[in-house]
Amino acid sequence: MHLDDCFQLGVITKTHGTKGDVQVWIDSDDPGHYKNLESVLLLINNELVPFFLEHWSLNGKKAIARFDEVRSLDAAEKLAGTEVYLPESRLPALSEGQYFFHNLVGLEAVEEGKVLGTISNILNFPGHDVLAIDCQGKEVLVPISDDIIKAVDLKAKSVTLQLPPGLLDIYLDS
Incomplete structure (x- = not known):
């Protein structure tokens, strides 16, 4: 499976207990959608590797996972920081006009008809999810907010923004 056909569900944050279990932080507004998983994909050395789950339990945005292949604390410790993926087919259905944040990566950021750069x-x-935009060779961070994101056109591959006055100047005036 290719990375382009998957989405990042979360990241392994730390071990849990002494028998090889790990804690996974789930990056989803509705983690309950992922309560019945049999396997996940871990990004190891830039390759997606399937890991089958012996145990998976959710508690809010955290899950405890026990992988069939991981049986020791040492093996689990090596997985800390590893990104966890699922195939895009596991995403819940969206209504018209809705999108997933990961769909914005690679789109052009536009303000007042002018292309600012690429997301x-x-x-x-902790307080906000943020768009990172490559703008004139610099990274511009823009809070994800309905007040700022005015339109998303996945077909045209663009996101129309209305930035707060002076925000770009903070990054580009140097």
């Missing part, structure tokens, strides 16, 4: 990443900060 390179979605960053998860």
Whole structure:
């Protein structure tokens, strides 16, 4: 399976207990959609590797996972920081006009008809998710908010923004 056909469900944050279990932080508004998983894909050395689940339990945005292949604390510790993926076919259905944040990566960011740059990443900060935009060779961080994101056109591959006055200046005036 290719990375382009998958989405990042979360990341392994740490071990849990002493028998090889790990804690996974789930990056989803509705983690309950992923309560019945049999396997996940782990990004190891830039390759997606399937891992079958012996146990998976959700508690809010955290899950405890026990992989068939991981039986020791040492093996589990090596997985800390590893990104967890699922095939896009596991995503819930969306209504017209809705989108997943990961669909924004690679789209052009546009303000007042002018292309600012390309959305390179979605960053998860405690207070806000943020668009990272490659703008004139610099990374511009823009909060994801209905006040700022005015339109998303996946077919045209563009996101129309209305930035707060002075936000671009903070990044580009140097």
